[in-house]
Amino acid sequence: MKLTLKIWRQSGPAENGSFESHVLDDVSEDSSFLEMLDQLNEQLLKQGDEPVAFDHDCREGICGTCSLTINGYAHGPENSTTTCQLHMRKFNNGETVTIEPFRAKAFPVVRDLIVDRSAFDRIIQSGGFISVRTGSAPDGNSIPISKVDADKAMDAAACIGCGACVASCKNASAMLFTSAKAAHLNLLPQGQAEKDARVINMVNTMDDSGFGNCRNYGECSAACPKDISLDYIAKLNRDHAKARIKEIFS
Amino acid sequence: MNLDPQIPEGPIADKWDNHRFSSKLVNPANKRKYRIIVVGSGLAGGAAAATLGELGYQVDCFCYQDTPRRAHSIAAQGGINAAKNYQNDGDSIHRLFYDTVKGGDFRSREANVYRLAQNSTNIIDQCVAQGVPFAREYGGLLANRSFGGAQVSRTFYARGQTGQQLLLGAYSALSRQIASGQVQMHTRHEMLDLVTVDGHAKGIITRNLVSGSTDAWTADAVLICTGGYGNVYYLSTNAAGCNVTATYRAHRRGAGFANPCFTQIHPTCIPVAGDHQSKLTLMSESLRNDGRVWVPLDGKNCDKNPNDIAEELRDYFLERKYPSFGNLAPRDISSRSAKEACDESRGVGPGGRGVYLDFADSISRLGESAIRERYGNLFQMYERITGEDAYKRPMRIYPAIHYTMGGLWVDYNLQSTVPGCFVLGEANFSDHGANRLGASALMQGLSDGYFVIPYTVGNYLASTGAGTISPDGPEVKEVLESVKERTSQLLSISGKKSARSYHKQLGQIMWEYAGMARNATGLQKAIGEIQDLRDHFQNNLLVPGTGDRLNVELERAGRVRDFIDFGELLCRDALERNESCGGHFREEYQTKEGEATRDDENFAHAAVWEYKGEGKTPVRHQEELQYENVKLAVRSYK
Numbered sequence: 088m089k090l091t092l093k094i095w096r097q098s099g100p101a102e103n104g105s106f107e108s109h110v111l112d113d114v115s116e117d118s119s120f121l122e123m124l125d126q127l128n129e130q131l132l133k134q135g136d137e138p139v140a141f142d143h144d145c146r147e148g149i150c151g152t153c154s155l156t157i158n159g160y161a162h163g164p165e166n167s168t169t170t171c172q173l174h175m176r177k178f179n180n181g182e183t184v185t186i187e188p189f190r191a192k193a194f195p196v197v198r199d200l201i202v203d204r205s206a207f208d209r210i211i212q213s214g215g216f217i218s219v220r221t222g223s224a225p226d227g228n229s230i231p232i233s234k235v236d237a238d239k240a241m242d243a244a245a246c247i248g249c250g251a252c253v254a255s256c257k258n259a260s261a262m263l264f265t266s267a268k269a270a271h272l273n274l275l276p277q278g279q280a281e282k283d284a285r286v287i288n289m290v291n292t293m294d295d296s297g298f299g300n301c302r303n304y305g306e307c308s309a310a311c312p313k314d315i316s317l318d319y320i321a322k323l324n325r326d327h328a329k330a331r332i333k334e335i336f337s
Numbered sequence: 338m339n340l341d342p343q344i345p346e347g348p349i350a351d352k353w354d355n356h357r358f359s360s361k362l363v364n365p366a367n368k369r370k371y372r373i374i375v376v377g378s379g380l381a382g383g384a385a386a387a388t389l390g391e392l393g394y395q396v397d398c399f400c401y402q403d404t405p406r407r408a409h410s411i412a413a414q415g416g417i418n419a420a421k422n423y424q425n426d427g428d429s430i431h432r433l434f435y436d437t438v439k440g441g442d443f444r445s446r447e448a449n450v451y452r453l454a455q456n457s458t459n460i461i462d463q464c465v466a467q468g469v470p471f472a473r474e475y476g477g478l479l480a481n482r483s484f485g486g487a488q489v490s491r492t493f494y495a496r497g498q499t500g501q502q503l504l505l506g507a508y509s510a511l512s513r514q515i516a517s518g519q520v521q522m523h524t525r526h527e528m529l530d531l532v533t534v535d536g537h538a539k540g541i542i543t544r545n546l547v548s549g550s551t552d553a554w555t556a557d558a559v560l561i562c563t564g565g566y567g568n569v570y571y572l573s574t575n576a577a578g579c580n581v582t583a584t585y586r587a588h589r590r591g592a593g594f595a596n597p598c599f600t601q602i603h604p605t606c607i608p609v610a611g612d613h614q615s616k617l618t619l620m621s622e623s624l625r626n627d628g629r630v631w632v633p634l635d636g637k638n639c640d641k642n643p644n645d646i647a648e649e650l651r652d653y654f655l656e657r658k659y660p661s662f663g664n665l666a667p668r669d670i671s672s673r674s675a676k677e678a679c680d681e682s683r684g685v686g687p688g689g690r691g692v693y694l695d696f697a698d699s700i701s702r703l704g705e706s707a708i709r710e711r712y713g714n715l716f717q718m719y720e721r722i723t724g725e726d727a728y729k730r731p732m733r734i735y736p737a738i739h740y741t742m743g744g745l746w747v748d749y750n751l752q753s754t755v756p757g758c759f760v761l762g763e764a765n766f767s768d769h770g771a772n773r774l775g776a777s778a779l780m781q782g783l784s785d786g787y788f789v790i791p792y793t794v795g796n797y798l799a800s801t802g803a804g805t806i807s808p809d810g811p812e813v814k815e816v817l818e819s820v821k822e823r824t825s826q827l828l829s830i831s832g833k834k835s836a837r838s839y840h841k842q843l844g845q846i847m848w849e850y851a852g853m854a855r856n857a858t859g860l861q862k863a864i865g866e867i868q869d870l871r872d873h874f875q876n877n878l879l880v881p882g883t884g885d886r887l888n889v890e891l892e893r894a895g896r897v898r899d900f901i902d903f904g905e906l907l908c909r910d911a912l913e914r915n916e917s918c919g920g921h922f923r924e925e926y927q928t929k930e931g932e933a934t935r936d937d938e939n940f941a942h943a944a945v946w947e948y949k950g951e952g953k954t955p956v957r958h959q960e961e962l963q964y965e966n967v968k969l970a971v972r973s974y975k
Contacts, residue, residue, distance in 0.1 A: 099886075117724070118613035125615055125837070132835050132890070137881050140889055142403065145576040146616045149501055150407040168721070176724050197547055198887045205524070208404050212516040216509035217468045221388040221787050222459070224466035228423060231477025241470040241495060244502060248406060272468045 088114045088180040092127060094139055095187045100195045100203075106185075116176040120163065121146060121153060123175055124186075141200040146171040148312065151247030154254070155200055156187040161251035161310040169249065169312040189254035193261070193297040204250050206296035207264060213292040214285035215268045217277050230276050237275075244271040245313045252307035252315075258299030263307040265293045266323035267315045273326055283330035290327055338593055338947050340960040343748040344448045349966050350430075353452045356749070357792050361799035368393035370803040372556040373794065374541055376528045376583055378405030380500075380779060381762025382562030383507035384786025390514030392791060397554055398511070399526045399543060401578055406508040409564060409576040410782060413500025414621055416484060416492035417779040419457040424481050428489040430454045436487055437777060438967045441742070441770020442919035442935060444596070444943070447966055448749055449767045456784040461493055463787055467506040471495050484775045492776045497621065497714065503779055507786070527892065528583040529820045531559065531590040531758060534812045537801070538758035542820045546892060549885040551824065553808040553817045557801065558757045558794055561587055562786070565741035565763040567600065569900045569907060570852070571844020573738035574606060574619045580896040581903045584745050584764050592753040593945040593958065595746035595766035597903070598911035601773055601920045602853050603739035604671040607722050608691035617737040618722060620715050622775070625664045627708060628694040628732065630655050630675070636682040643685070643693055643731050654678055658931075667972075669772060669853075669920055669933075672736035676853045679735075686733040695731035736853060740778060742769040742920065743910070746945045746960070750793035751785060754945075757801070759794060761785035766943065771919025824884045827894045832877030836894040839874050843867065843897070843904055851908050856924040860912040867905045874901060906946055906955060913957055916940045937969050 089112045097104025111127050118126070121143050128138035144152040153170040157163035163173045178184060186200065194202040244267075252263035269286050272278035278285070301320060308317045345356040363371065371394050375386040378400040386398040402408060420433040433454040438445055461479070465471065471493050472480040484492040495502040514520040525546040532540035532553065540555035566581040567573035588594045605624055606617045631653045633639055638646050654674055656663045666674070675692045678684060685691050700708050705728055709716070716727045723733070744766040751759045751767075762782040769777065806813065850863035874897070882888045917926040917933035918940070926934045942959040949955055 115611050115613050117610040119615075119722075122613045122615050126613060129835055129837065132879060132881060133833075135881075138890060140887055144402060144407060144578050145409060145412050147412060147574075147618050149498065150402075150409070150411050150576060152402065152407050172718075172721055174721065174724070201887070204403060208406075208512065208515075208522075208524075211406075211509065212512040216513045217466065218513060219463070219466040219510075220391055221384075221463060221510075221791070224459075224462040227421070227461045227465040227471075228478050230465075232473055233477050234473045234475050237470050237473040240468075241502075244470050244495075244505065245498065247501075248404070271470065275468050275470070277466055277468050 088116060088175065088178070090114055090178065091183040093183060093185045096139065096199055097196050099198060104196065114175055116174070118175050119146070119171055120157070120173040120175065121171050139200060140198045143171060148172045149247060151249040154189045154202065154249060154251070156189060156254055158185050161189065161254040162249070162312055167312055167314050169247070189250050191253045191259035191298070193259065194250060194253065206261070206298070207248050207250065209296060210261070210265055210289050210292045211268060214281070214288040215272070217272060218281060232276060240271050240274040243267040243274065243315065243319055246315050247313055249312065251310045251312060253298065255306045255310035256299065256304065257306070258302060260301045260307070261293050261296070261298040262301035262320050262323065263311065263315055263317070265289050266319040269326065270319040270322050273322070282326065283333055286323060286326045286330050287334070290323070338754055338945065338958045340593070340746065340754070340945055340958055341748065342446060342960060343750055345749065349448060349451045352448050353455060360792050360796035363795050363799050365393060367803065369395060371395065371798050372397065372805045373558050373560065374554060374556040375399070375560045375562060376541060377408065377562035377564065377764070378402070378508070378511065379408030379410035379562060379564060379762060380504055380507055380782030381764070381786040382560070383408065383504065383511050384783050385560055385562060385761055385790050386520050387507060387510035387514050388787055388791050389794070390517070390519035393519070396514070396520040397523060397556065398520055399523045399528060401525065401527045401546065403524055405511055405522060405524065406505060408504060409579055410504045410779065411501045412576065413779055414497045414619070416482065416494035416499045416776040417460065417503065418484070418491050418776045419461045419493060419780065420454055420491060421458050421461060423479060424490045426489045428491050432489065433457060433491065435967055437768065437774060438770065439970070439972070440772055440774035442772050442972060443770065443937065443941065443964065443967070443969050444599070444918055444962065445770030446767055446962060447964060452789065453768050453781055453784050456788045457780050459788055460780060460783045464503060464506050467510060469495065469502045469506045487774070500779055503783065507783070528563070529586060529895065530816050531587045531755070532813050532816045533590055533755060534806055536591070537756045539806050540808070540813060542817055544824070547887050549883070549888065551817065551821050553813045555806050555808050555813060557798055557803060557805055558759065560759045560761060560790065560794070561745065561764055562761040563764050565744070566903060567738045567741050569843070569904050570738045570847045571840050572609065572614060572617050572848070574603065574617050577616060580899070582896050582899045584760070585899045585903050587745060587753065587755065587758060589948050591755045591948070592758055592760070593746040593947055594743070594906060595943045595945045596743035596771070596910065597907040597946070598851070598914055598921050599742035599771045599919060600738055601740040601742060602668065602672040602736045604668055604675065604736045605694070605734045606737035607719060608686050608733050608735035610687050610723070618718070619737065619739060620719065620734070622668070624694060624712060624715060627699040627711065628664065628696050629653055629698060630664050630671070630692055630694055632678045632683040632685060632692050639683060639685050639689060643695070652678070652683070669922065673853050673922060675736055691733035691735045693731035694734045696727065697731070700728065740773055742766065742771060742773055746943065750796065751789055752793065752797065757797060759790060761790060771921055824891065824895070827878065827891060827898070828880050828884055830876065830878040830880070832879050834877045834879055836878060836880065836890060836897045839870065839878070840893070840897045840900065842870055843901055846870070847904050847907070851911050854922050854924050855911050857912060860908045863908045864905055867901060867908065871901050874898065909955065910944055910946065914940060914944060935971070941969070
């Protein structure tokens with residue numbers, strides 16, 4: 088198939104970027120979206136141009152490195168799919184495809200389509216853990232955990248930290264990510280001791296990192312390649328309110 | 338080359354205890370005087386950095402990804418073994434130890450494997466305490482499943498995302514240490530060389546992948562936790578960024594490389610669809626429980642719709658050749674049989690490199706909904722990648738490189754032949770011999786990182802004394818300059834061919850001659866072709882742009898250059914190992930029925946390669962493996 092690619096180029100965080108158009112021929116419909124970009128880069132190299140920089144690693148939908156807003160959708164128009172799992176047979180011969188970086192104030196562009204998502208790491212560093220020293224753990228079966236709770240925690244823990252939720256939210260809110268991370272631990276008995284501090288610190292860090300506020304639009308969950316539920320946002324709001332009330336009265 | 342494995346005295350069950358007691362300790366107040374570099378942030382590196390930081394050492398951790406949470410450990414699906422015996426089905430530390438040594442085709446070091454089995458139970462406890470959401474039974478206790486031919490159920494799992502959940506556990510522990518300032522995290526940094534002073538590892542050189550700056554970092558010890566080298570085949574199930582540079586650069590600075598020819602092929606991957614292919618996707622082996630593997634009897638029928646090929650015109654080759662194991666024959670045997678069928682021009686799909694995995698019988702026996710329930714997510718993944726509906730038409734599968742058992746040689750302390758340079762996880766060679774059992778990679782990474790290295794690195798540091806050298810010292814400067822020179826050399830070739838095209842070519846050579854089946858003629862040919870490829874690379878490579886900013890092509894060129902040298906080493910090792918064992922199958926050494934023939938008399942050793950300089954032939958040394966607790970036996974699956 089033959090495609091016209093409208094692709095964002097930006098040489099650094101402080102530079103202005105712009106769209107560049109390239110025509111790419113002989114694209115196999117069996118190739119993945121990233122393999123199509125590999126092909127574009129080989130073509131650019133042959134022409135003496137610099138390849139487009141984009142983030143990718145595992146190419147099997149689990150590491151969360153790949154990003155891209157494709158035709159206006161984070162990870163493209165397919166549901167429950169990361170860009171690396173999106174295949175070209177989902178596009179039409181002759182189509183113009185628009186490719187942009189994930190756009191958010193808290194995700195500055197590094198180069199071309201690569202953005203800096205380290206704000207997510209800072210949110211985790213502020214409370215996304217259970218403080219347990221190596222070697223000090225009790226036997227794994229000493230605390231029974233109901234299958235229902237364990238499954239709910241696992242649903243939340245399936246988040247791959249890609250940032251599609253932020254990129255698809257018109258406020259660039261990170262509530263889906265933060266709430267999934269907090270809920271994973273808050274749902275488990277092991278996570279109770281630090282629960283209040285966790286939600287307050289994680290929400291503070293989220294706010295300080297330049298993410299916008301959540302207005303329950305729900306775009307985040309719709310764009311999420313792992314189908315993380317909006318219920319976790321509700322849970323975070325509850326856990327946060329409880330923690331703040333305890334803080335006020337203690 | 339000193340290959341003393343430093344195995345502690347005493348009965349095997351007491352060795353680790355004895356060793357921990359006799360190891361020197363670093364006083365808690367003195368720990369902060371020591372600086373430790375950890376390269377890699379996967380299960381081994383992440384666990385080590387978190388634990389060492391927690392103990393009070395100053396840790397610098399490096400990864401090439403944008404965050405430590407993305408290391409390729411994240412992609413492991415199946416599970417993690419532990420000798421908990423929660424199922425009361427006869428498991429024990431000794432049984433896990435025995436299974437691992439036997440599964441490794443008797444080419445691993447007994448004492449290391451025993452310690453791994455001992456640590457396995459602590460790992461589960463640790464991970465549960467961190468909040469890893471392992472699968473549970475309705476009563477609230479941890480669930481187990483059986484895996485990889487083991488006769489007991491000892492595999493703990495978190496859906497099909499066990500690696501992800503364990504890595505997130507290690508990452509959360511690491512994040513806590515980063516927040517406390519004990520660990521300095523350096524993301525988007527790639528290790529390009531090892532600095533040694535008087536033979537001891539004292540630092541590394543990195544390139545900042547965003548700013549392009551080349552920097553020296555010094556420390557009292559260096560831990561290399563950078564995973565395996567499967568990408569030397571270009572197409573593998575590894576992540577695109579996985580590379581051999583850190584371990585190969587350490588090898589060039591004196592670290593022996595052990596058993597590079599021990600590579601593992603996974604039989605159930607989605608076949609190559611065309612020239613655009615950049616990676617191969619693995620599908621769980623569990624599919625073989627309900628799928629039947631076949632190819633057309635006659636190559637003329639390969640292009641026909643498989644549903645139109647009559648039953649009597651099909652060759653269910655695994656069932657035919659291995660009647661008792663059938664479609665569940667072990668990984669290496671199933672893979673080789675698929676290759677043989679394709680070599681006979683009976684393969685299906687693009688390029689004739691694929692065999693059918695047919696669920697029609699199971700669907701008619703159990704119903705489509707039962708199959709959907711068991712494998713729905715895998716069928717969906719298959720559909721996404723191939724555009725085919727496996728409920729209606731047999732899947733196509735083909736083997737792919739998946740894991741590498743070889744790695745830098747380490748002693749019992751996980752120390753390489755360069756004192757102060759420790760190697761953890763898939764990057765070392767010690768625990769899996771010639772073949773790794775399913776659900777054992779995660780176990781080894783975490784055992785090394787959480788439970789082994791905190792003791793053994795302490796013993797080393799206590800013996801050498803604190804004293805990080807200055808990054809401006811002459812030894813450091815020299816290595817730094819050599820790295821800068823190499824980078825500018827890559828940029829200055831100004832040829833016409835991309836690094837990726839060389840990587841593809843290398844992969845084709847490796848897969849053809851050093852893949853599933855190897856022979857002396859082919860391996861010699863491969864060595865010649867790799868040498869030609871290197872010459873061509875040196876004269877015709879094209880790297881656009883400059884080195885002083887983000888330059889993906891430059892990163893790739895450096896990695897491919899090391900893969901080329903390493904590929905040659907792998908072929909040499911395969912050529913010298915005149916036997917078939919585990920993942921290493923030499924066509925000259927097989928029975929009449931096509932089974933691997935091991936040579937315990939001459940090859941019950943680890944082959945350790947010493948680097949001798951650019952363009953010089955490396956030298957092969959041996960660590961003889963002693964089997965005192967396990968009797969060497971033939972693996973048979975007839």
